[in-house]
Amino acid sequence: MSVVRACGVTGPHVPFQSLEVVRREPGPKDVVIDIKYCGICHSDIHTVRGEWKMPPYPLVPGHEITGIVREVGAAVTRLAVGDRVGVGCMVNSCGECDYCQRGLEQFCRSGVWTYASRDYDDTITQGGYSRALTVSENWAFPLPDSLDMAKAAPLMCAGATTYSPLKRWGAGPGMRVGVIGLGGLGHIAIQIAAAMGAEVSVISRTLSKKDDGLALGASDYWATSDEATFKTLFASFDFLLCTVSSVQNMGDYINCLRPGGVLVGVGLPPDPISFPMNALSRHKSISGSLIAGRKETQEMLDFCGAHGVEARIELIRATDIDDTYKRVVASEVRYRAVLDVETIA
Numbered sequence: 001m002s003v004v005r006a007c008g009v010t011g012p013h014v015p016f017q018s019l020e021v022v023r024r025e026p027g028p029k030d031v032v033i034d035i036k037y038c039g040i041c042h043s044d045i046h047t048v049r050g051e052w053k054m055p056p057y058p059l060v061p062g063h064e065i066t067g068i069v070r071e072v073g074a075a076v077t078r079l080a081v082g083d084r085v086g087v088g089c090m091v092n093s094c095g096e097c098d099y100c101q102r103g104l105e106q107f108c109r110s111g112v113w114t115y116a117s118r119d120y121d122d123t124i125t126q127g128g129y130s131r132a133l134t135v136s137e138n139w140a141f142p143l144p145d146s147l148d149m150a151k152a153a154p155l156m157c158a159g160a161t162t163y164s165p166l167k168r169w170g171a172g173p174g175m176r177v178g179v180i181g182l183g184g185l186g187h188i189a190i191q192i193a194a195a196m197g198a199e200v201s202v203i204s205r206t207l208s209k210k211d212d213g214l215a216l217g218a219s220d221y222w223a224t225s226d227e228a229t230f231k232t233l234f235a236s237f238d239f240l241l242c243t244v245s246s247v248q249n250m251g252d253y254i255n256c257l258r259p260g261g262v263l264v265g266v267g268l269p270p271d272p273i274s275f276p277m278n279a280l281s282r283h284k285s286i287s288g289s290l291i292a293g294r295k296e297t298q299e300m301l302d303f304c305g306a307h308g309v310e311a312r313i314e315l316i317r318a319t320d321i322d323d324t325y326k327r328v329v330a331s332e333v334r335y336r337a338v339l340d341v342e343t344i345a
Helices: 042-048 149-156 158-168 186-195 210-216 250-254 294-307 318-329
Strands: 002-008 017-023 030-039 065-072 084-087 090-092 132-136 176-180 199-204 220-223 237-242 257-265 285-288 313-316 336-340
Touching: 002 132, 017 132, 030 084, 030 149, 042 318, 065 132, 065 149, 084 149, 090 132, 149 158, 149 294, 149 313, 149 336, 158 186, 158 237, 158 294, 176 186, 186 199, 186 210, 186 237, 186 294, 199 210, 210 220, 250 257, 313 318, 318 336
Parallel strands: 176 199, 176 237, 199 220, 237 257, 257 285, 313 336
Antiparallel strands: 002 017, 030 065, 030 132, 030 336, 065 084
């Protein structure tokens, strides 16, 4: 075992502090990664604050990890020392169930999340706000050379989360895609959908980020603060991707779908959402999505590398984490905060 420096919390409402976490010695199929960058996801905030359920403390969050392989186990075949890799929301699964066999490891009932989860050795996982990580080679994904390591870190969650439903529902030429919200998820979704060839519009509360949305690849930008917007957009889209964690009047968005259209939610609002059932009557549907399996995660990274899709980031120091959490909740970050792990003392 090795002890590494990290940043974490000891309770739901206390500041971040320097901690030490224990990483296991690498087994035959493990790699040790020197972490360079870790994105700050809204899921980190929900978990740290106990807003979904009370996690085990002390807790080191972070599941948008990029780094360099330092050591490989004797039976590792996919990776070599010096490789640039990413680690996302999961670090293990059973590998045997129907979901794992179908490449849907994110639904494995024995899946292990990157932090606040019980691993197969009965330890509690600790995340990427730390200097190093030991992980199975199956859950470390090679980064295309074209991707900047800091800007690629958010792809490990936000990229997988948006790529998977866009691919599943066939985003491409001739499809009108609407992205609800321009934030950490939305700004990546716009780029991916545009790179797939879809016609992309952004639906946001105001027009304050319009120039950014158009620069990212959107052809139109709409503000829900304008009372005419939902009337104008009635029956306009084949596919809507809702990336925000707070939605009012979901029926208004469903009404923006064409017959046969689908709205997929990837934001995780803490409260239930209601809508009138007749909003679905024209063969419309509403669905959800959860990150991506291993094969699709690598496919996403390769796609982003080939099309120049990277996160727009603010690089922060370890001493800035508490303030950054506040700024993320206030939607002030443009558009993903990324921790420079080397600043952890």
